[in-house]
Amino acid sequence: MSDRLIVFDTTLRDGEQSPGASMTRDEKVRIARQLERLRVDVIEAGFAAASPGDFESVRAIAESIKDSTVCSLARATERDIRTSGEAIKPAARGRIHTFIATSPIHMEKKLRMNPDQVVDAAVAAIHMAREYTADIEFSAEDAVRSEVDFLVRIFGEAIRAGATTINVPDTVGYSVPGQWGRLMETLIARTPGADKVVWSTHCHNDLGMAVANSLSAVLAGARQVECTINGLGERAGNASLEEIVMAVKTRRDVFACDTNIDTTQIVPSSRLVSQITGYPVQPNKAIVGANAFAHESGIHQDGVLKHRETYEIMRAQDVGWAANRITLGKLSGRNAFRQRLEDLGIAPSTEQALNEAFARFKELADRKSEIFDEDLQAIVSGESEVKAEHYKLISLAQRSEMGERPVSKVVFACDGKEFATEAEGNGPVDATVKAIEQQAKSGAELMLFSVNAITTGTESQGEVTMRLQKDGRVVNGVGADPDIVVASALAYLNALNRLSVAPKANPQQP
Ligand code: KIV
Ligand code: ZN
Numbered sequence: 001m002s003d004r005l006i007v008f009d010t011t012l013r014d015g016e017q018s019p020g021a022s023m024t025r026d027e028k029v030r031i032a033r034q035l036e037r038l039r040v041d042v043i044e045a046g047f048a049a050a051s052p053g054d055f056e057s058v059r060a061i062a063e064s065i066k067d068s069t070v071c072s073l074a075r076a077t078e079r080d081i082r083t084s085g086e087a088i089k090p091a092a093r094g095r096i097h098t099f100i101a102t103s104p105i106h107m108e109k110k111l112r113m114n115p116d117q118v119v120d121a122a123v124a125a126i127h128m129a130r131e132y133t134a135d136i137e138f139s140a141e142d143a144v145r146s147e148v149d150f151l152v153r154i155f156g157e158a159i160r161a162g163a164t165t166i167n168v169p170d171t172v173g174y175s176v177p178g179q180w181g182r183l184m185e186t187l188i189a190r191t192p193g194a195d196k197v198v199w200s201t202h203c204h205n206d207l208g209m210a211v212a213n214s215l216s217a218v219l220a221g222a223r224q225v226e227c228t229i230n231g232l233g234e235r236a237g238n239a240s241l242e243e244i245v246m247a248v249k250t251r252r253d254v255f256a257c258d259t260n261i262d263t264t265q266i267v268p269s270s271r272l273v274s275q276i277t278g279y280p281v282q283p284n285k286a287i288v289g290a291n292a293f294a295h296e297s298g299i300h301q302d303g304v305l306k307h308r309e310t311y312e313i314m315r316a317q318d319v320g321w322a323a324n325r326i327t328l329g330k331l332s333g334r335n336a337f338r339q340r341l342e343d344l345g346i347a348p349s350t351e352q353a354l355n356e357a358f359a360r361f362k363e364l365a366d367r368k369s370e371i372f373d374e375d376l377q378a379i380v381s382g383e384s385e386v387k388a389e390h391y392k393l394i395s396l397a398q399r400s401e402m403g404e405r406p407v408s409k410v411v412f413a414c415d416g417k418e419f420a421t422e423a424e425g426n427g428p429v430d431a432t433v434k435a436i437e438q439q440a441k442s443g444a445e446l447m448l449f450s451v452n453a454i455t456t457g458t459e460s461q462g463e464v465t466m467r468l469q470k471d472g473r474v475v476n477g478v479g480a481d482p483d484i485v486v487a488s489a490l491a492y493l494n495a496l497n498r499l500s501v502a503p504k505a506n507p508q509q510p
Contacts, residue, residue, distance in 0.1 A: 006224040010044040015232035020476035021277040033345035038265040048087035049080040062091035071095035076125035085132030096129040099139035102146040126161035137165040144170040159193035173206025181216035200224035210239035242287040267320035278465035278476030330365035378480035391493040408432040444468040464491040
């Protein structure tokens with residue numbers, strides 16, 4: 001058995017299925033570049049047939065990524081396969097990932113197909129996919145609730161038709177580790193042609209066991225893990241990339257395989273995904289949480305100071321915590337700014353976008369003595385097509401005093417026309433949102449408001465996420481500024497801009 005574990009990242013596809021996490025094309029390209037720097041083997045760039053926007057995103061990623069395989073998801077239908085095939089055409093290495101449900105409940109109630117029809121559809125899809133690439137992955141959706149004999153049959157047929165990776169998903173997060181490992185072992189032992197393909201596992205986290213189940217499958221012979229940064233994903237999320245990678249690396253004695261991941265890029269990847277999607281990382285999250293390497297108790301601190309390994313099984317710098325460094329200051333010039341953005345994989349789309357970002361950097365550098373990479377990421381966040389925006393903040397004045405109701409005066413532009421507005425609220429953020437809403441009249445419902453410090457110290461920029469819902473659509477707006485009331489106004493307007501972008505034409509996701 002190979003000792004190489006393939007890391008398949010689906011942040012841009014399954015991760016994007018988290019409420020409000022939908023990303024613009026430019027944001028997806030930025031994340032894809034970071035995933036390439038992280039050295040993931042396969043980037044699932046999207047579901048090309050879902051909408052023209054998804055097609056464009058997969059294609060843009062296929063054009064810009066050189067070192068990782070770029071993959072598009074496709075149902076087992078002609079339209080999906082051909083759309084995916086076209087989208088991945090520019091890729092240096094392209095994969096089509098086709099899937100069909102195999103559990104009795106999905107086949108009967110959702111697909112309304114019998115098992116023979118399901119096998120035929122899978123085989124036909126794989127044959128068609130071979131017109132575009134030799135790298136074909138086949139998934140049996142809801143494998144966890146499928147009959148083992150049927151899985152053996154359909155996987156055998158898929159291999160005969162030309163699939164090169166066979167993926168076994170726990171679509172509903174129902175399995176437990178021992179059972180999942182045994183299923184993988186059985187499938188590898190019984191499926192004809194099993195030795196010709198890479199076996200893959202794809203686990204959801206509904207019972208909090210996605211990582212444990214994935215690792216159990218690895219012990220049973222899986223050599224590809226499907227996962228997302230920060231465990232982002234539909235419902236309770238997918239298996240978290242950082243936890244799987246560090247478990248395999250730290251416990252090589254148990255797993256006997258290696259990934260190609262540059263682990264020092266884990267924390268920068270986590271931050272970028274959190275910043276772009278507006279999904280904060282919980283402080284006690286393994287590997288990437290702010291407290292993951294913080295020792296609070298005196299006994300632990302004493303032990304770590306005397307000998308790090310008394311309480312630490314990994315080094316913080318090995319997962320990229322040291323990457324948090326001061327990069328630029330107020331005297332830095334435009335070239336240094338451009339260079340640092342390039343180092344971070346950020347290429348402003350036009351000279352004007354670069355100039356605008358540079359002006360915001362200078363303004364920030366006047367107010368904050370140390371500028372970190374995270375600050376630069378925040379400066380350019382939102383400098384995407386959403387920024388061809390309806391709403392733009394022009395100024396904000398806010399007055400609050402203990403015992404008084406705060407008042408906020410906001411000036412913002414909507415499609416070039418300026419609005420001045422003023423409101424009172426329970427707190428300064430409430431007053432600011434009320435003032436904006438008074439004029440914008442979006443009628444959207446605020447579902448989540450969160451504030452995080454981007455770096456350390458009270459000088460840090462506050463990063464605000466506002467999740468809005470309107471007519472069944474959910475979007476996350478993000479804003480960053482050293483003044484958290486300004487950051488809140490930016491986040492609210494960013495969310496309104498996202499609501500104003502047309503929804504996906506075909507939001508039918510797996
Ligand atoms: O969870 C799932 O079953 C999926 C498949 C499309 C692989 O995401
Ligand atoms: Zn999934």
